Amino acid sequence: MGQYLLRRLLIAVPSLLGISLVLFCVLALAPGDPFGELTTNPNVPPEVAAALRVKFGLDDPILVRYWRWLLAMLQGDWGFSFVSRVNVDTLIMQRLPATLVVIGLSQVLALAIALPVGVLAARKPYSIFDQIANTFAFIGFSLPTFFTGLVLILIFSIWLDWLPFVYRSDISATGWRWYWEHLRQAIMPMAVLALFQAASMTRYVRSAVLDVIRLDYVTTARAKGVGERRVILKHVVRNALIPVVTLVALQMPALFGGAIVTEQIFRIPGIGSLLISSILANDTPVIMAVTFVFSCLVVFFNLMADLLYGWLDPRIKFS
Amino acid sequence: MEEKALRSLIASVADGRLSRRDFVTRMVGLGLSAPLAVQMLTHAGVAVAQTPYAYKPTKRGGGGALKILWWQGATLLNPHFAVGTKDQDGSRIFYEPLASWDGDGNMVPVLAAEIPSVQNGGVSGDGLTVTWKLKPGVQWHDGKPFTADDVVFNWEYARDPATSAVTIAAYKDITVQKVDDLTIKITFKEPTPFWAQAFVGLSGMIIPKHHFENYTGGKSREAPANLKPVGTGPYKFVDFKPGDIVRGEINQNYHIPNRPHFDTIEMKGGGDAVSAARAVIQTAEFDFAWNMQVEDEILLKLEQGGKGKIAVVEGGNIEHIGVNTTDPTTEVDGERSSAKTKHPTLSDPAVRKALSMLIDRVSVEKFIYGRTGKATAAFVNNPAQFKSKKTFEFSIEKANKVLDEAGWAKGSDGIRAKDGKKLKFVFQTSINAPRQKTQAIIKQACQKAGIDLELKSIVGSVFFSSDVGNPDTYPKFYADIQMFTTTQPQPDPYQFLAQFTSAEVATKENKWQGRNYTRYRNPEYDKLHTASRSELDAVKRAAMLIQCNDIVVDDVAVIPVVYRPQVHAVSNALRARYSGWDSSLWDLSGWYREA
Numbered sequence: 001m002g003q004y005l006l007r008r009l010l011i012a013v014p015s016l017l018g019i020s021l022v023l024f025c026v027l028a029l030a031p032g033d034p035f036g037e038l039t040t041n042p043n044v045p046p047e048v049a050a051a052l053r054v055k056f057g058l059d060d061p062i063l064v065r066y067w068r069w070l071l072a073m074l075q076g077d078w079g080f081s082f083v084s085r086v087n088v089d090t091l092i093m094q095r096l097p098a099t100l101v102v103i104g105l106s107q108v109l110a111l112a113i114a115l116p117v118g119v120l121a122a123r124k125p126y127s128i129f130d131q132i133a134n135t136f137a138f139i140g141f142s143l144p145t146f147f148t149g150l151v152l153i154l155i156f157s158i159w160l161d162w163l164p165f166v167y168r169s170d171i172s173a174t175g176w177r178w179y180w181e182h183l184r185q186a187i188m189p190m191a192v193l194a195l196f197q198a199a200s201m202t203r204y205v206r207s208a209v210l211d212v213i214r215l216d217y218v219t220t221a222r223a224k225g226v227g228e229r230r231v232i233l234k235h236v237v238r239n240a241l242i243p244v245v246t247l248v249a250l251q252m253p254a255l256f257g258g259a260i261v262t263e264q265i266f267r268i269p270g271i272g273s274l275l276i277s278s279i280l281a282n283d284t285p286v287i288m289a290v291t292f293v294f295s296c297l298v299v300f301f302n303l304m305a306d307l308l309y310g311w312l313d314p315r316i317k318f319s
Numbered sequence: 320m321e322e323k324a325l326r327s328l329i330a331s332v333a334d335g336r337l338s339r340r341d342f343v344t345r346m347v348g349l350g351l352s353a354p355l356a357v358q359m360l361t362h363a364g365v366a367v368a369q370t371p372y373a374y375k376p377t378k379r380g381g382g383g384a385l386k387i388l389w390w391q392g393a394t395l396l397n398p399h400f401a402v403g404t405k406d407q408d409g410s411r412i413f414y415e416p417l418a419s420w421d422g423d424g425n426m427v428p429v430l431a432a433e434i435p436s437v438q439n440g441g442v443s444g445d446g447l448t449v450t451w452k453l454k455p456g457v458q459w460h461d462g463k464p465f466t467a468d469d470v471v472f473n474w475e476y477a478r479d480p481a482t483s484a485v486t487i488a489a490y491k492d493i494t495v496q497k498v499d500d501l502t503i504k505i506t507f508k509e510p511t512p513f514w515a516q517a518f519v520g521l522s523g524m525i526i527p528k529h530h531f532e533n534y535t536g537g538k539s540r541e542a543p544a545n546l547k548p549v550g551t552g553p554y555k556f557v558d559f560k561p562g563d564i565v566r567g568e569i570n571q572n573y574h575i576p577n578r579p580h581f582d583t584i585e586m587k588g589g590g591d592a593v594s595a596a597r598a599v600i601q602t603a604e605f606d607f608a609w610n611m612q613v614e615d616e617i618l619l620k621l622e623q624g625g626k627g628k629i630a631v632v633e634g635g636n637i638e639h640i641g642v643n644t645t646d647p648t649t650e651v652d653g654e655r656s657s658a659k660t661k662h663p664t665l666s667d668p669a670v671r672k673a674l675s676m677l678i679d680r681v682s683v684e685k686f687i688y689g690r691t692g693k694a695t696a697a698f699v700n701n702p703a704q705f706k707s708k709k710t711f712e713f714s715i716e717k718a719n720k721v722l723d724e725a726g727w728a729k730g731s732d733g734i735r736a737k738d739g740k741k742l743k744f745v746f747q748t749s750i751n752a753p754r755q756k757t758q759a760i761i762k763q764a765c766q767k768a769g770i771d772l773e774l775k776s777i778v779g780s781v782f783f784s785s786d787v788g789n790p791d792t793y794p795k796f797y798a799d800i801q802m803f804t805t806t807q808p809q810p811d812p813y814q815f816l817a818q819f820t821s822a823e824v825a826t827k828e829n830k831w832q833g834r835n836y837t838r839y840r841n842p843e844y845d846k847l848h849t850a851s852r853s854e855l856d857a858v859k860r861a862a863m864l865i866q867c868n869d870i871v872v873d874d875v876a877v878i879p880v881v882y883r884p885q886v887h888a889v890s891n892a893l894r895a896r897y898s899g900w901d902s903s904l905w906d907l908s909g910w911y912r913e914a
Binding site: 035038045047048051052055081083085086094095158161164166269277281282 | 394558604780
């Protein structure tokens with residue numbers, strides 16, 4: 001186990017290096033310039049943009065810049081944003097809470113819906129409950145989030161006037177009111193994301209459970225007179241969870257990455273909107289940091305999923 | 320417009336036959352900026368009669384929270400680094416200039432005690448010095464007094480190339496001296512007719528010396544006050560999250576009595592223009608939203624809800640079509656559209672003239688822009704005395720006639736040709752729904768006149784970038800004609816008109832940083848433009864600048880399409896003054912909510 005872990009971690013190092021190099025090169029070769037806005041402004045002499053490029057080292061060869069970035073990153077220096085000139089880690093820390101709250105809660109909500117619904121639907125396939133669950137699942141994942149988001153805004157903000165649709169990270173209220181206000185503004189984005197996630201997860205859970213529920217050992221368990229509840233929870237769900245765990249684990253990094261479209265619609269100051277505005281502004285250090293952390297998380301959660309398999313199914317050995 | 324006609328017009332303002340506002344509007348229509356028009360009036364001795372602003376609140380504070388929305392959040396709060404409007408506006412909450420420009424182009428003192436003029440001795444007769452008197456008793460948010468030292472410091476700070484301030488243009492060619500604690504003197508290297516660039520408006524916001532003096536030049540990025548501004552403005556800094564939110568609270572020691580009205584201010588960024596309009600006009604979650612670049616049809620529909628409305632602010636934005644004078648298809652020395660080439664077909668004045676007659680501006684205004692773009696405001700059918708040259712005309716018939724006469728005959732495919740050269744053009748613009756619709760309208764008209772347009776649309780972030788490696792940027796102009804909005808920099812059109820001088824031609828050599836992307840070259844224009852630089856007679860100078868503008872329009876180097884005012888969404892209760900020549904928040908201290 002320990003050896004396996006060590007090996008996996010060692011393999012992760014070159015792949016992360018590779019990822020970062022590719023990211024850096026793609027960004028460096030992409031069109032655009034962080035000081036584009038300056039050059040189109042006739043009030044600003046071209047020398048200013050040129051001086052800034054030199055100051056921020058943008059005119060050096062790509063590999064030199066990459067090396068510089070890598071060394072700094074290894075020392076924990078994430079660099080600073082070209083646009084706001086704020087340190088990148090500060091920027092990310094400012095955005096993280098909103099992302100974690102909204103996306104995290106929506107994932108929990110999605111799981112809370114998908115697991116029971118998927119299992120119940122699979123227990124009696126093609127029953128009325130299954131049909132209804134399926135219909136909703138299909139609606140859920142065929143509607144893009146920007147559409148459901150706008151529909152919810154239209155209904156709850158504009159027609160009913162119940163919920164605000166501009167998310168504010170600075171709420172001045174205190175105590176219970178503070179929680180209430182936060183919840184109120186998070187309801188719609190959470191619902192949008194949870195609906196989308198739950199839909200596909202339900203389908204996953206259902207098919208995974210269906211695969212297992214027909215196996216002989218389940219019949220044996222039932223024949224032995226084990227209670228239905230126990231059969232489902234102990235024998236079926238545990239085995240069916242393996243593919244579901246893969247799915248959920250791979251979605252965990254998305255917690256950090258945020259949901260770009262939903263964040264844009266509700267103006268949630270999360271990582272996703274930070275990423276998109278940095279991409280639009282060609283703010284390389286921020287894009288690098290966010291995408292790099294993102295790839296680290298993907299690697300990490302892949303490993304976690306593999307380790308979880310072993311716990312769920314003792315037949316899987318790490319060697 | 321001749322100098323004489325201008326003078327008689329000014330005379331009619333003086334004796335009241337023409338209103339000041341009409342005069343300013345007409346001058347703007349002729350390609351001048353409102354501040355310059357006002358300068359002419361002042362120069363001619365027509366008294367500044369500002370429309371008084373009724374500020375009703377009788378005490379400071381008590382107005383609750385002011386919530387304003389930008390669809391891009393402010394990313395930094397140092398006015399000398401403010402790249403875009405969002406940053407300038409974010410900074411303007413906390414910092415103030417010596418004077419601001421109001422919507423009519425008048426200079427309004429903010430941190431200055433009065434506006435310098437020749438009459439009060441502030442402006443020297445030779446145009447070489449300007450003396451500003453500062454308002455006494457102004458305090459920074461931390462309680463320190465605001466003095467001439469701060470003003471002088473801003474000049475030193477911004478002019479240092481190592482600081483890389485975006486405001487450097489206003490400060491690099493002047494010398495600023497402290498006369499006494501409340502007086503400063505600006506000295507110019509050459510007679511400068513338009514002296515109100517430094518310390519005025521967007522480039523004039525003043526930062527405190529005691530917070531920045533240790534962070535000049537190369538260290539400018541490290542100043543803590545870059546993110547925690549300490550200014551003189553109506554609101555004190557509370558919190559800032561780049562790209563998201565700026566918050567402030569009332570400044571109890573603000574230098575104007577009874578102001579500001581609101582207790583807190585919150586400037587939120589992000590999202591898109593349509594939902595911003597919704598948040599103000601439909602749900603009233605916010606009081607104000609900046610720059611609604613939304614089709615007028617949608618805005619009209621939203622306004623029916625009745626919680627807010629649209630404020631149209633005249634400024635200097637012109638949606639125009641640039642006509643390439645060089646050949647975009649031939650490569651010379653590694654660049655296309657090289658200044659060494661000549662356009663094979665567009666170099667014929669008849670073709671350019673026909674093209675300008677094929678732009679149906681009226682339809683573009685009527686069906687696309689509505690209140691957000693006016694075909695009639697720029698280069699217009701103004702009253703009789705202006706009509707002579709500056710009317711635009713849409714006539715497919717006439718365009719056909721001009722082309723026929725010039726020998727461009729229609730071929731079997733319906734496209735005109737001469738000497739084997741066909742009238743086929745690539746027409747490029749950025750991706751933006753109104754622009755694509757405008758392209759379609761123009762293409763249709765051209766088709767009827769035997770000109771084939773190939774429409775091309777490029778993502779805005781590429782089209783407007785300065786990326787040397789990309790062929791699709793507007794400065795490279797690897798197309799025959801292109802359309803976009805150019806912003807007349809406040810407040811002097813001299814800089815704006817520099818984009819047609821030979822010295823500014825965009826070439827590979829200057830990495831396409833020259834602003835003359837049409838590569839228009841005309842010695843007569845260059846001479847006139849240079850002469851206007853140091854002409855001290857405001858009226859004569861205005862006539863010169865108008866003539867500059869006439870030359871390029873008559874020569875069809877550029878075809879103005881619509882004049883685009885800024886459009887803001889405002890809640891019904893909010894009372895505010897806006898200006899197209901300064902920050903949208905130039906008069907923030909005077910904003911209040913009607914009970």
